[in-house]
Amino acid sequence: MADHAAKQALFDALAESAKALANGRRAELIDVLMQGERSVEDLALEIDQTVANTSQHLQRLLRAGLVRTRRDGTRIFYDLSSPLVSTLWRTMRRVAEAHVEGLERLATAYVGDRSGLDTMTRDQLRERLRAGDVVVLDVRPPAEYAAGHIRGAVSVPLGDLRARLRDIDSGARVVAYCRGSYCVYADEAVRLLTAAGRDAARLEDGFPEWASARLPVERGV
Amino acid sequence: MADHAAKQALFDALAESAKALANGRRAELIDVLMQGERSVEDLALEIDQTVANTSQHLQRLLRAGLVRTRRDGTRIFYDLSSPLVSTLWRTMRRVAEAHVEGLERLATAYVGDRSGLDTMTRDQLRERLRAGDVVVLDVRPPAEYAAGHIRGAVSVPLGDLRARLRDIDSGARVVAYCRGSYCVYADEAVRLLTAAGRDAARLEDGFPEWASARLPVERGV
DNA sequence: GTCATATTCAAGGACTCCATTGAATATTTG
DNA sequence: CAAATATTCAATGGAGTCCTTGAATATGAC
Structure with missing residues (x-):
């Protein structure tokens, strides 16, 4: 051989x-x-x-x-x-x-307790986008939004969210997303929005998964 | 954070x-x-x-x-x-x-020159199997054939091939497969068959790829 | 129980990997 | 050209990886 x-x-x-x-x-x-x-x-x-x-x-x-x-x-x-x-x-x-072994434990040690957070799957978000009754927030840094984001999403970097609360239709259901399931930006956003009395949820994963599933994306500002 | x-x-x-x-x-x-x-x-x-x-x-x-x-x-x-x-x-x-870098060179250093070998893709083989005008040989060790093989394939371990040449319909097109593209069993089989005057080709990859593409498989002897 | 077989364990030396440190290089600005 | 900034390079110690060797363990056969 x-x-x-x-x-x-x-x-x-x-x-x-x-x-x-x-x-x-x-x-x-x-x-x-x-x-x-x-x-x-x-x-x-x-x-x-x-x-x-x-x-x-x-x-x-x-x-x-x-x-x-x-x-x-x-x-x-x-x-x-x-x-x-x-x-x-x-x-x-x-x-x-x-x-x-033990990965789940490490994950919660990093991202914290998510039991109080409402979440949404890609498919659910796609449906809501189709229906048009949802505001989608991209809470990543602006450069990442510019490099590619979910079509129809608005860029609201986490640090700016509080200041821009008034710009967000107070009656709408809000969905925040960020880099993926191990990213905590969207968690923070949902907590802040919920505390402000909004109806908010996070996308379960993030932009890369959305893009690789060939769902509609946009680039630029 | x-x-x-x-x-x-x-x-x-x-x-x-x-x-x-x-x-x-x-x-x-x-x-x-x-x-x-x-x-x-x-x-x-x-x-x-x-x-x-x-x-x-x-x-x-x-x-x-x-x-x-x-x-x-x-x-x-x-x-x-x-x-x-x-x-x-x-x-x-x-x-x-x-x-x-340099992987191709290492691959040919291991598997040798394949330029003289006729090959067939999974799709092509599936077509021929549907048409029924092909003999498919599984040239892996018998235990691997038993654990799972392409539906309709015959187990002919490489070492037995020469002795069993006479059992193979001399007019038929023969396709040999083994573990995958970095496995040389099928190459050896095709060389032996071609030298014996048969019309032989190897499947480009191997059984795992066939199975994971959800093409028809069988188990047992 | 003893023996044979299959697998795992334990210790060692050569090698590679990782984070740190301080210096070197490349590009732009003034 | 000099200064400032961004990145890479080179050297170091400590940790981990890999293969070897010989011994230990577990199961089945007798």
Whole structure:
């Protein structure tokens, strides 16, 4: 049969993309990059690491081919190299959710108690959008909204929500969404809205899942 | 905002399944297990490692929840814990194929030159099966055939093929398949059949892809 | 109970990974 | 050209990974 060395080299190479994702910080990076390209410094803030360390992780992802770079003046923007990478990370998450022991406990330790929050699935939101009786709020940072958002959604970054409460039709049902199920922006938004007497719910997952399900999206401001 | 430690712990946990797959030998193990459950010794032979080392890799996969075990007398059989794991490994392979540098070179170094081999896609084979004008050979070990095979396929382990040539209708078009595109059994079979003057081709991928595409399968002898 | 077989455990050395630190490089601004 | 900013590089210590080796454990056969 074929020689063992060649087989091992092949499977070592096939495992390369897993190695690139086999680190919590790099997983966080991929997760953020699913919302669109980012500069190194920005990513470092996002994952609470030094710029030097973040840069090294990014280069590791680059060597594995999972991300690509673009220079703009003095800044370098990293982005996922293809939608396949989103798919891989999403699959990885699903497998972890199904099989990694104690994950649920860690998730609630991070996102807190969600039992008081009303939620809505993608399908439910799609129905309401079709009916037109819902206000959809994108509570992510403006740059992420600009890079792509649910069609018809309004950009209201979490920090601006309180000030802009009066702009939101007080009779309407409000649905907030953000980066995904492990993102707490939408939770905060729903709590604030509910406390203000509004009828609010969060989308169960986030924009990447909406987009990858090929539901209607828009770009720009 | 939420504390960094909890977020890091969560993403470390999400990266656990990636860590489990982040090794060539463990990748080989998952790849073999996609054909069905196996004993430790059997798996060790398959990946050319000592039993002790194989056992440790298997336990790592077990801790990550990707595989499960079943005891039968003195033997312990390992199996994938869910079809999700197959999906993950298949996705990882696709990403590596698309993004890992030099993978193609390593693949041909292992499987050899396939330019002389006639191939057939899943869709083409499905058509021919519908028309009924094709003989399909499963050239994997008998245990893998028994665990599941393409409906209508005949089990002809590679080692038995030469002896059983006379049993194969000499006028028919023959399609051989095995574990997948990185498996060389079907290549060998097609070369042998072609050399014997038969009209032979290999299925581009293998049984797991056929099954996960929900095409007709059978189990048993 | 003893033996054979299959698997796991435990310890060690070589290697790689990770976060930190401080310096080096590249680009824009003035 | 000098200064400021953004990113990368290089070196370090500590932790984790991987394979090897030899011993320990568990089950079934006799």
